[in-house]
Amino acid sequence: MxxxxxxxxxxxxxxxxLDGAQLNDAKLPSDSRTILCVVTDLELTYRAEYSKGRxxxxxxxxxxxxxxxVRITLSSDELISLAQGRTSLPMALLFGRIRVDANARxxxxxxxxx
Numbered sequence: 523m524x525x526x527x528x529x530x531x532x533x534x535x536x537x538x539x540l541d542g543a544q545l546n547d548a549k550l551p552s553d554s555r556t557i558l559c560v561v562t563d564l565e566l567t568y569r570a571e572y573s574k575g576r577x578x579x580x581x582x583x584x585x586x587x588x589x590x591x592v593r594i595t596l597s598s599d600e601l602i603s604l605a606q607g608r609t610s611l612p613m614a615l616l617f618g619r620i621r622v623d624a625n626a627r628x629x630x631x632x633x634x635x636x
Contacts, residue, residue, distance in 0.1 A: 523563050524598035530580075532605045533559060537570055537577045555628065558583075558590035563597045592628050596620040 524532075555572040567585050571578035596604075600619050603609040611632065614620040622629055 524602050526564055526566065529561055529564060529566070529598050529601060532602055533568055533580055536605055537580060540572065540577055555591040556589055557592045558587060558594070559601075560585070560593065560595040561598050561601065562595060563599075591624065592632070593623040594620065594632075595622075 554574075557570045557572060559568040559570075560566075561568070565585065567583050567587055568580055569583045569587060569590070570580045596614070596619065600609065600614060604611060604614060604620070609619070611620070615622065622632065624632065
């Protein structure tokens, strides 16, 4: 199990990839998004706001927070593995190691990050 510090650092790196990024020659959507990442084994829920191509400050919030446009649920080790490229997002989804609740467009954009 990864530590909270490792998860914090990894999430900040991943969000940095999104912040102002261009993926496959297409800009990320300009409309606002609320992103939640639930790290099950550490019992932590992180929240970040995405607006106009920029990511706001990453915050730890109470479990069960609602109103997210994108909700990612996974273990700390799976998060680290995805971020380091040792696991692919489609395989993690297929085998149930990660759950993503998002619309199709957001899911495709997340796929491009990993």
